[in-house]
Structures are given as structure tokens and as C-alpha cells.
Amino acid sequence: MSAEEAACAPASPASWDWPTDVERFPEDAPLQALLLTATKLMGAYGQCTVQAAGLKVSLAGLGVLRVLMDEDGLKSSEVADRAWSSPGTVTAVVNTLARDGFVERKPDEADRRIVRLYLTDQGRAVITYYVSQAAPQWRKAFDFADEADEAVVRRFFIQMIGHLGRLMREERGR
Numbered sequence: 001m002s003a004e005e006a007a008c009a010p011a012s013p014a015s016w017d018w019p020t021d022v023e024r025f026p027e028d029a030p031l032q033a034l035l036l037t038a039t040k041l042m043g044a045y046g047q048c049t050v051q052a053a054g055l056k057v058s059l060a061g062l063g064v065l066r067v068l069m070d071e072d073g074l075k076s077s078e079v080a081d082r083a084w085s086s087p088g089t090v091t092a093v094v095n096t097l098a099r100d101g102f103v104e105r106k107p108d109e110a111d112r113r114i115v116r117l118y119l120t121d122q123g124r125a126v127i128t129y130y131v132s133q134a135a136p137q138w139r140k141a142f143d144f145a146d147e148a149d150e151a152v153v154r155r156f157f158i159q160m161i162g163h164l165g166r167l168m169r170e171e172r173g174r
Contacts, residue, residue: 034132035172038047043143057102057126060085060093065127068119084168102126 046059053110057065068074074082080090094117097103097156102123108114119127146152 024162031055042141044136049134049137050130052137053130055126057100057131058093059094060089061097061102062127062130064090064093064097064117065119065123069124069127071117072118075114079117084165095122111168 011128043059050057050059050062055062063083063085064079067079067125070082076088079085080087083090085112090132094105098105102120104118104120105115106118108116151158
């Protein structure tokens with residue numbers, strides 16, 4: 001490896017220090033460190049958007065509502081699969097959503113042992129309201145990206161989501 005290649009090669013995690021200021025990540029920080037930090041910050045920012053909308057629901061709860069908005073009447077395990085979450089986490093989130101009147105549990109018509117989740121009118125209103133309130137804040141979160149780079153960034157995220165989805169299915173034996 002040439003000196004130029006060595007200078008451009010990603011550093012091992014042990015060779016760089018975690019920055020005290022997230023805006024000062026070293027150029028050679030491993031991709032996973034950048035992604036994990038961005039993900040953590042997006043989660044915190046997302047929860048701020050929920051609070052700014054005046055809602056008393058978690059981001060995880062909004063995620064469940066969004067999944068049910070796409071397809072109502074799913075089993076908890078199906079919601080967990082679509083949200084890349086664990087069934088236990090979904091159960092805890094759904095318990096809160098059901099208590100607050102956003103989701104209903106109903107037995108399956110064909111097999112009463114199966115419980116299906118349904119979005120209530122109140123739950124539908126919450127997710128619709130959140131999206132309308134948070135959309136400007138999320139646009140602001142990405143307004144730093146150069147318009148000319150957007151297609152490249154979008155393609156990267158789509159590829160990353162697909163790749164990580166395949167890895168997760170492999171891990172889960174599917």
C-alpha cells in the first residue's frame with residue numbers, strides 16, 4: 001500500500017478518538033461510527049419533533065401507527081417484522097398505544113387465537129397530525145444537503161436499507 005493509499009484508508013476504531021463535539025468527527029472515522037452517531041442524533045431530533053407537535057407518544061409508537069396506517073389488521077409479529085423491531089418491544093409499545101386509545105386489539109375472525117392490531121380514528125388522527133406538523137422540521141433537518149447531491153445520497157440510503165434488510169433477514173434465518 002502506498003503512503004497516499006495508507007493516508008486515505010479508513011482508520012481502525014482504536015486509532016481515533018470519539019469527538020466531544022459531534023460536528024468535529026475526524027475524516028477517517030469508521031462508517032459505522034458515523035452512521036450510529038447520525039442515527040442516535042436523528043432519534044433525538046425525531047423525539048423533539050414529537051414534543052414540538054405537542055404529542056404524548058413515543059417515536060416507537062408513531063412507528064407502529066405508521067405501519068398500521070400502511071396496512072391495518074396486522075399481528076404484532078408482522079408489525080415487528082415491518083418495523084425491524086422485536087416482538088417484545090412491539091408488545092410494550094402497543095400496550096401503551098391501546099391504553100391511550102390509538103390502537104385496538106381484536107381477535108382474528110378465522111382463528112380467534114390470533115390477535116390483530118387496528119388503528120383507531122384517534123390513532124389515525126395522531127399520525128396524520130404528526131406528519132403535517134413535523135414535515136417542515138424534517139425538511140429543515142436535511143436542508144444542508146446540496147440539491148445536486150440528493151440523488152446520490154438517496155441512492156446510498158436505499159442501497160443501505162436494502163443491504164441491511166437482507167443482513168437482518170439472514171440473521172433471523174429468513
